[in-house]
Amino acid sequence: MLNTLIVGASGYAGAELVNYLNRHPHMNITALTVSAQSNDAGKLISELHPQLKGIVDMPLQAMSDISEFTDGVDVVFLATAHEVSHDLAPQFLAKGCVVIDLSGAFRVNDAEFYQRYYGFTHQYPELLEQAVYGLAEWQSDKLKETSLISVPGCYPTAAQLALKPLIDAGLLDLTQWPVINATSGVSGAGRKAAISNSFCEVSLQPYGIFNHRHHPEISTHLGTPVIFTPHLGNFPRGILETITCRLNAGVTQQQIADVFNQAYQNKPLVRLYDKGVPALKNVVGLPFCDIGFAVQGEHLIVVATEDNLLKGASAQAVQCLNIRFGFAETQSLI
Amino acid sequence: MLNTLIVGASGYAGAELVNYLNRHPHMNITALTVSAQSNDAGKLISELHPQLKGIVDMPLQAMSDISEFTDGVDVVFLATAHEVSHDLAPQFLAKGCVVIDLSGAFRVNDAEFYQRYYGFTHQYPELLEQAVYGLAEWQSDKLKETSLISVPGCYPTAAQLALKPLIDAGLLDLTQWPVINATSGVSGAGRKAAISNSFCEVSLQPYGIFNHRHHPEISTHLGTPVIFTPHLGNFPRGILETITCRLNAGVTQQQIADVFNQAYQNKPLVRLYDKGVPALKNVVGLPFCDIGFAVQGEHLIVVATEDNLLKGASAQAVQCLNIRFGFAETQSLI
């Protein structure tokens, strides 16, 4: 039985994380915390997220000094803002905790990236070196040996699961950049009051064209440039990505199917479609990334879906935990 | 041709009002204003409400002193907060303008009401006396002669259009209070950033049980107590009210139909259903209140729907204007 602390539990991904860990047979939640300034301090998590009422009614405790919360803690989940994770991760590591960070603070090993896309100067290049990028299906070995896991962004998870096997197998003509069109539910913007989030203003619409933070995260980890255009959708949860690529000459549908099957045959949280294409509703509330594809001539369209809060955040965090500690990969997720 | 000024044009009802008045052949919009403190001052209304782009691209001007905007103005629409309307209405009346107020500032002739439900002390009892309550189908004669029109609240419009003819005709046993269950779209809460308005938090739910401001507005104007339970619905626009009443002994379905037909036979913005019942979608974007009903034994259920921003606000304001100045009642509305 491992003790775990959840920092920044008040958001949508935090609530999902709490729910998973609460039912995990090998995990004991020691506390849920929010920042000392938060209005939510002192409330029960089930007041903010009433679906948890009767399931998890723990209070959200104000944390100003981490040492009040670290006694006996084995694993810390950071569901905090990027800069907060950046500041807290080394403190928890120094206490001997395994840190699983859901923010962007350790996703890309490049100091310039944080300056440009996140607006702060990264102070811990050695942690950027150590951190394992938790794209779980592709990092099993490294995950088992690290103390700092950086859970990928929501859009990058689906995009990489869709493209990485094809790129690694050399099937794509990358001189034509893959075009990733993605649509996300509004929960991706977090739990906050904002005109842009308000019910009557939300409407299908692209945003962050050519300058979204997840753009370089995808390119860097895939090792090739892409075009990534995110859209806000009029639904609370889920991401659907439609990816258009150019194939190398002579690549067949069967080759693509083979590559996908080989990559994911023992990966229970990636579901491959051998007919039809994924729909958003198939994954909402579930920890899967679903992938389907179609080919015509030299063009390939891959469709990948996931719940942005689950495989795109909390479920993948728990999947990384499970791999790190040798539990069944889907423990408490399905 | 009348000159009109629209004060507080930045909200959802304001935008609808601007759209109606822009296409009104007898009205000329002189300016759109917002409060001097508003962040929206200087923007085009079509930046806030892009559906108006290419139709009305007037700027929202900051108004600190009304006299900068009153030259030659015949009619002022106040789509402002309750206290703002309360303060501005007498100023515009003093300039000789006809004032059509969409707020609650002059709806009920009872000073106590404002203290309790709106949180301010009303300073103008003589205006409460003069103001005509613009439930348009029932106030044609008075509307023609007033300078201060108070447009009814959204919920009260549908509730009164449904109940008033039945009560006036003595068909209801009012010892059992009519039960008004109403569901409104989120635009009823206004254009603002708030967690309660945010896309992922909105969900069908009652609110303001036993203490909503529209409760006493309905009771006072109908002259009888009611039970009014508003709900927030997961849609942007529209109100549906399901009203359960007890009939006096012996009242027949035909009598009810006759009373409705007589009340609304020449009222083009009330549509009566002789079969079936109204659905929300039938009125969204349209200036109508739709009414249907069913009877069993001594119980009557009346269903009334409207677009909360139109018949529940801006369309009724324009309907009052049309009646006041002798234009066709539906001018620019259908």
Add this chain to the structure above:
Amino acid sequence: MLNTLIVGASGYAGAELVNYLNRHPHMNITALTVSAQSNDAGKLISELHPQLKGIVDMPLQAMSDISEFTDGVDVVFLATAHEVSHDLAPQFLAKGCVVIDLSGAFRVNDAEFYQRYYGFTHQYPELLEQAVYGLAEWQSDKLKETSLISVPGCYPTAAQLALKPLIDAGLLDLTQWPVINATSGVSGAGRKAAISNSFCEVSLQPYGIFNHRHHPEISTHLGTPVIFTPHLGNFPRGILETITCRLNAGVTQQQIADVFNQAYQNKPLVRLYDKGVPALKNVVGLPFCDIGFAVQGEHLIVVATEDNLLKGASAQAVQCLNIRFGFAETQSLI
């Protein structure tokens, strides 16, 4: 370990049932069946309900003769049409199976009821006598000893959980009939092609006024007349009921709270709100019925919510199973 057969597994409630039973540690699903005429025969359940892909990929088998499916079966769930359940239940009982029926075929011990509301003549008055109405919180003892459980309708579950403790405690003045206004998601209409179900036609709207099948189910089991007005809502799942009652003279808010607390203190699937009121989203995807209330003078408003497919159907069916066989009441539900 009990063997279970699920008949009529292709609908929305059927899919939820399959999901619950698949993860139930004491249950083994032997087969999923559909009628021999169904187009779905031969498909995998995960083709119809792709959220189950990788979780339950069993085929839907055509069943023309039950004896092909009854060997070793301990429990049969009928998620079938009313008349089909009526015909099949006695056959499965004759084979020694415990039958848990989700249809309306055995809910009311009154032959006339079936004629009028379901359009068929009931052939098994002795089964109507034996069947236990599975309103789980109120029937624990009887459930333990029966072979035929009739799971209540979706609307009646919430309505009765809200009203039964108050009526039993004598707090309500029933000379004024309780007014139950209920709104259900579209999945309540089942999985089928129909104009009325089609995406562009669905809109908040009452239906079945004064003549819905669940009306007499509620009245009969509560033992008192009510007014029940169902509405279709523009969402896939969930039911919200707003119930307006008259209290007996002198009844206090505290008395009502006490009665609710006493009724449900050991009932984990009913969640009482001591402040605020339930919202639909709090229960969607969860097996709870949430209840809150407000009082003013002699009037009481009770608000009850549930997921129509879960506590209103499949979760309650599994809850009945758990009680019947002595498993933990919430086994596999939370």
Add this chain to the structure above:
Amino acid sequence: MLNTLIVGASGYAGAELVNYLNRHPHMNITALTVSAQSNDAGKLISELHPQLKGIVDMPLQAMSDISEFTDGVDVVFLATAHEVSHDLAPQFLAKGCVVIDLSGAFRVNDAEFYQRYYGFTHQYPELLEQAVYGLAEWQSDKLKETSLISVPGCYPTAAQLALKPLIDAGLLDLTQWPVINATSGVSGAGRKAAISNSFCEVSLQPYGIFNHRHHPEISTHLGTPVIFTPHLGNFPRGILETITCRLNAGVTQQQIADVFNQAYQNKPLVRLYDKGVPALKNVVGLPFCDIGFAVQGEHLIVVATEDNLLKGASAQAVQCLNIRFGFAETQSLI
């Protein structure tokens, strides 16, 4: 005053057309018809589309022989199925009517196209030759002189308005095919009962990948191959298209802006965004196509939105009418 007949008025586009023509000061609707087999024959259009109640309450008449309906008719609108339009158009032309067809029956001058994508053999090559493709902003001159107008498909309208000026100006490197990702509301599938249309089954999802009928319509009229991937969205109306292109070397943002401005400066139904990008809600219920764009390096993303039933069907049909007969281009549309 022109007399007009609307054939196939029972669908969603038909209802919009009726609404526009009913308020058109130069048009007189002589009759609304449906096929002689339709269940809707004899109903009022406002029974099927209750938003029209009190506005247009004309009956839908069964038409078996067109000559019962052609006396004195100047213009016929065909809002019928493709094969029906194919059969009826020549009959109405023979009677001297101007025909405006909203189906796909005359959109592409290539007999093979109908065989492959519409499943029938086209019998009227001479009409394919004569028909003017009513992409209104680009065909003003030809529209004024034709008797057969073929209104473009919904997706092709937005796609061509976005791409045609850029292609004509030679700004695009077409060796990399433009990638058109489009999402449409469910009304695009028509008014019919189908599982795929049913409320609980609709979910964001691509469909018709590489083989949608609008794919060759776009390619043919643009004169260059494209990749077109349509998606079903979880909303009733509207289309959003996100189009990714490669620019020729050295093309600047300013050049693109200039080309768009020049193409649409006098075209009131195309709205160009000089900052921000279009959102779906800005055009729903309105006759516009909104276009915005962004550039980075050699890549260009153009975003185009429209209401699929309006600029994508009925509004463009009326716009063609207005141009054909010399009325103001936006008459009765804004």
